[in-house]
Amino acid sequence: MRNLDQDTITQAVIAGFEQTPDPRLKEILTNAVQHLHAFARETRLSEAEWMEGIRFLTAVGQQCDEKRQEFILLSDTLGLSTLAVAMNNPKPAGCTQATVLGPFHVAGAPSYAHGEDVANGAPGVPCLVRGTVRGIAGDALGAARIEVWQADAQGLYDVQRPGLAQHQARGVLHTDAQGRFFFRTVVAEAYPIPADGPVGALLRATRRHPWRPAHLHFMIEAEGYESLVTHVFREGDRYLDSDAVFGVRSSLIAEWVPHDGPEGRHYTLDFDFVMNKAAV
Incomplete structure (x- = not known):
């Protein structure tokens, strides 16, 4: 798990799901990580852009309540x-x-x-x-x-x-x-x-x-x-x-x-x- 880089990080994260007892949860998490990492590589996502994405998703969550989703x-x-x-x-x-x-x-x-x-x-x-x-x-x-x-x-x-x-x-x-x-x-x-x-x-x-x-x-x-x-x-x-x-x-x-x-x-x-x- 040391010295991970852009070529090895994806498989390392997926390996972390190996002990997941629910097979469907394991499948979903594995595919989600693969697609998210592929998206970041394909778009050459910058750190500033990713932080802006986090801010956006945070704001979406903050807008949710019992009357609005x-x-x-x-x-x-x-x-x-x-x-x-x-x-x-x-x-x-x-x-x-x-x-x-x-x-x-x-x-x-x-x-x-x-x-x-x-x-x-x-x-x-x-x-x-x-x-x-x-x-x-x-x-x-x-x-x-x-x-x-x-x-x-x-x-x-x-x-x-x-x-x-x-x-x-x-x-x-x-x-x-x-x-x-x-x-x-x-x-x-x-x-x-x-x-x-x-x-x-x-x-x-x-x-x-x-x-x-x-x-x-x-x-x-x-x-x-x-x-x-x-x-x-x-x-x-x-x-x-x-x-x-x-x-x-x-x-x-x-x-x-x-x-x-x-x-x-x-x-x-x-x-x-x-x-x-x-x-x-």
Whole structure:
């Protein structure tokens, strides 16, 4: 372990993992070191540049709290989240595609019955969301757990509003015996991801915009089926082809249909989800 240089350091570090009892941990650490060292060699990374990288990652961690996950945001904007989702969620034809979780999912969302208003006071134009959850064979999935969350008309999630006493524009409901669900909320609008932290600084340095196309988040769980984390995107949004977190799938784009009535304009969104069977 003495007199290590740029030609011998990598193998010396890898040798330090030889006694790791968990084989998967050993594999991950070995490959991580190999790729990190190869990156440093390929770019001829200077000490000053590496220290700047450490400062950046430190700032990302310091921005994280129970309401904001800057590391997920970094992973999203670098495409790593989408890569991990694509590798780990292969779906047969006909199943609803998965996409990124995003940094604003939180535990403890309130429960709602069918037809209730999950917006719960969030600003925006009223919208009725309807659909079904079915298996790949077409069977209705009753009692499937559906968790939804979204930004409001001002481009904010409830956890971004300091002092808000209750959750807004997020909730949990369950499908009926025919696999149906419906709830009221507000129309999804495009919004910028938080750009006041180190990830925003990175986007500005690379001349990238921070905008996400309008969407609703869904997390669906049904017994005997793979869990599904996905979005439904709004047809016609200007950012569908330049999503800051690379999450758009054509099969997840749907139309928010406008309606005018005595109480003003409102919208409807209809979308059906198809779940893949879990491996036995």
